[in-house]
Amino acid sequence: MHLINILLSTLWVASTSLASHIARSSAHLSQHAQRTVDPNSKVTPKVVIITMFPPESDSWLLETNKTGGIGSLFGLNVTVPGFSPIFPHAHCLADGSVCLITTGEGEINAASTMTALLFSPLFDLRKTYFLIAGIAGVNPHHGTLSDVAFAKFAVQVSLQYEFDAREVPGHWSTGYVPLGSNHPDQYPGASYGTEVFELSGGLRDWAWGIAKNVSLNDSSTSAVYRANYQTGPQTSMVAAKYRQAIRKPSIIKGDVVTSDVYFSGTLLGESVENTTKLFTNGSAVYTMTAQEDNATLETILRAHLAKLADFRRVILMRSAADFDRPYPGISCLENLFNSTQGAFQPSLRNLYLAGSPVVQGILKDWKRFELGIEPGNYVGDIWGSLGGRPEFGPGVKGSDNPVQMRRGLDGGEGERDLEGVSGWLNPVGKGKVGAMRARRAVWGV
């Protein structure tokens, strides 16, 4: 989730009679056992829609049973052990072909709920498509309010050291420094493995193509707010810099960053742009920011390794609820706390408007989707855990696959001192020298 103010969402839910009806009936339902699924007849969804909090789930639950929709997602409620205590069920079509879950917000909730789902004996998810559908903050260099972006890359920009802004050396552009390095511009000397995920480009392009003609929702408040990004002291320069910010919302391609810290402001936004570029060796462009996706992706990757899911079947879709930085002339405080950007409800609505043709397209053409879509690109994490060679990450000499090097699986070159690995994996206090020494031990560089 990435929205202006949590209170807003609470008010929104409370003021929506249907939503509060659902909240009440969920509370009521949780007192009763939901359907116990016979392990021999697992729920086998073609699509699982992943939302993070109630306004996002309601944007589907309240719409799918209307004319032209896929039907009621209250046809089958499955209680999944390990789900969030406040979102205990997967809500599915009666035949189980489409399910919707709510993970809870932030990386910890996302990882825990996804792990519970993916490793649950109640489901067979080996052929399932995962549609991550949430709202986000948007970088005005690359998008605008209520845009819907389909991403190829997810980058966890918060895996860094941080200094308080008041204590940052004067000549530095930011207080964030990649782990295992000692300067903001330096490539990370340490990796947790979750820094970068690359998703199927073939699937992303198909989803973008099928959604791109839908007419998106918008508000007059947003139209007024966007126009601010073309005014200010340096009109022509600013207009060029923010020309994506001042247009009407559309369906775009753009990458998503993950950070538990809800950042806001021009310098932090620019520093996240730089980090995204650095971590992906120039492949990804920071367009949307949210708080869960890398965590969700890491769990799907682990389930893939356990042969329980297919990481090539993930679609990452984020719609823009607010700008990540102020327009020229106002402070970052005003942008975050005091501005009325008018995109909260339209961005929620647009998740359904853009996501619905994607879900319906997969159902309609299941014969093709059951076999899978050719990605056409490297798919996986920064370590190459699923095989293949990422175009980002530290790279390795003498092997196509960094994770095999890490595990010492490829013999010879790969047989590394595991003491070196654990030293390298713990970047705290290591500084550049320690990190370089450890990198040499692990990567041979």
Ligand SMILES: *[C@@H]1O[C@H](CO)[C@@H](O)[C@H](O)[C@H]1NC(C)=O
């Ligand atoms: C599923 O849960 C919803 C509310 O959360 C409820 O209205 C519906 O009746 C339940 N469906 C079934 C099949 O029990």
Ligand SMILES: *[C@@H]1O[C@H](CO)[C@@H](O)[C@H](O)[C@H]1NC(C)=O
């Ligand atoms: C879904 O719509 C059908 C009719 O189109 C109706 O019979 C059914 O009660 C609806 N289900 C829910 C849960 O609203």
Ligand SMILES: *[C@@H]1O[C@H](CO)[C@@H](O)[C@H](O)[C@H]1NC(C)=O
């Ligand atoms: C999320 O993915 C991005 C890019 O793929 C990566 O830089 C980041 O470390 C990941 N974060 C987590 C928590 O997995």
Ligand SMILES: *[C@@H]1O[C@H](CO)[C@@H](O)[C@H](O)[C@H]1NC(C)=O
């Ligand atoms: C989108 O619109 C274009 C131009 O009108 C058309 O050629 C294309 O077939 C449409 N695509 C879809 C998926 O409807």
Ligand SMILES: *[C@@H]1O[C@H](CO)[C@@H](O)[C@H](O)[C@H]1NC(C)=O
């Ligand atoms: C956006 O959705 C709201 C609520 O459904 C509706 O009142 C409004 O007319 C829609 N606006 C556009 C531009 O689609």
Ligand SMILES: *[C@@H]1O[C@H](CO)[C@@H](O)[C@H](O)[C@H]1NC(C)=O
């Ligand atoms: C981002 O990188 C550019 C180019 O290296 C640099 O000029 C700028 O100061 C950086 N911005 C921040 C906020 O770190």
Ligand SMILES: *[C@@H]1O[C@H](CO)[C@@H](O)[C@H](O)[C@H]1NC(C)=O
């Ligand atoms: C934001 O609004 C509050 C009142 O709601 C006001 O006290 C505060 O000064 C405003 N801050 C800015 C930066 O405009």
Ligand SMILES: *[C@@H]1O[C@H](CO)[C@@H](O)[C@H](O)[C@H]1NC(C)=O
């Ligand atoms: C990514 O960039 C870093 C720093 O420049 C470099 O060491 C590394 O080899 C690059 N990775 C790949 C896969 O090219």
